[in-house]
Amino acid sequence: MRELTLRLVPAEIDLGMALVAAGLPVDDLADPGRKYFECRDRDGVLIGYSGLEECGPDFLLRSMVILPEFRSRGYGRELAMATIARTPSAAEIYLATTTASAFFAALGFEAVPPGSVPEPILSTRQLSGICPASATIMRLNRPPTEHGTRP
Numbered sequence: 001m002r003e004l005t006l007r008l009v010p011a012e013i014d015l016g017m018a019l020v021a022a023g024l025p026v027d028d029l030a031d032p033g034r035k036y037f038e039c040r041d042r043d044g045v046l047i048g049y050s051g052l053e054e055c056g057p058d059f060l061l062r063s064m065v066i067l068p069e070f071r072s073r074g075y076g077r078e079l080a081m082a083t084i085a086r087t088p089s090a091a092e093i094y095l096a097t098t099t100a101s102a103f104f105a106a107l108g109f110e111a112v113p114p115g116s117v118p119e120p121i122l123s124t125r126q127l128s129g130i131c132p133a134s135a136t137i138m139r140l141n142r143p144p145t146e147h148g149t150r151p
């Protein structure tokens with residue numbers, strides 16, 4: 001595992017530009033309840049961004065982008081896992097994607113029907129409007145935690 005450093009950043013212009021360039025939505029970027037991280041390598045070079053949106057007890061993994069020149073080197077996998085590690089272990093992690101479902105499936109996410117998705121996730125702006133209806137909704141399969149399942 002390389003040493004990627006994540007740092008909380010505001011919904012700033014550089015983040016927005018990286019997302020737009022990757023074709024990801026930015027309409028709700030500055031809404032409350034979101035956290036964004038910039039990711040740098042051990043030399044301090046900016047590699048990409050990720051985000052978490054809190055939805056009740058669960059989280060939407062969102063706004064994940066590796067800058068084009070750094071793709072296909074394993075950074076995406078590392079960034080996703082480091083971002084997920086910042087959520088409580090009992091939380092469910094969801095995402096919506098139109099292009100990267102195979103990438104996320106390799107990380108342990110599986111496609112789920114909208115009917116099985118909790119309302120706070122379904123009603124996020126990403127899932128209720130911004131993402132195309134063709135987007136795949138995925139949920140992370142986590143091993144049971146030592147604290148057991150959520151009540």
Ligand SMILES: CC(C)(COP(=O)(O)OP(=O)(O)OC[C@H]1O[C@@H](n2cnc3c(N)ncnc32)[C@H](O)[C@@H]1OP(=O)(O)O)[C@@H](O)C(=O)NCCC(=O)NCCS
Binds near residue numbers: 064070073075100102
């Ligand atoms: C998706 C993304 C974050 C992956 O980052 P990355 O650094 O290129 O990914 P990694 O190098 O960690 O790839 C890990 C594996 O996933 C595969 N993979 C990467 N992107 C993929 C994609 N879009 N679809 C399918 N598989 C993909 C890689 O081939 C690699 O497989 P391997 O381990 O068998 O070689 C990056 O391509 C990106 O920023 N894309 C544009 C924005 C986007 O689609 N974000 C996700 C939607 S929220």
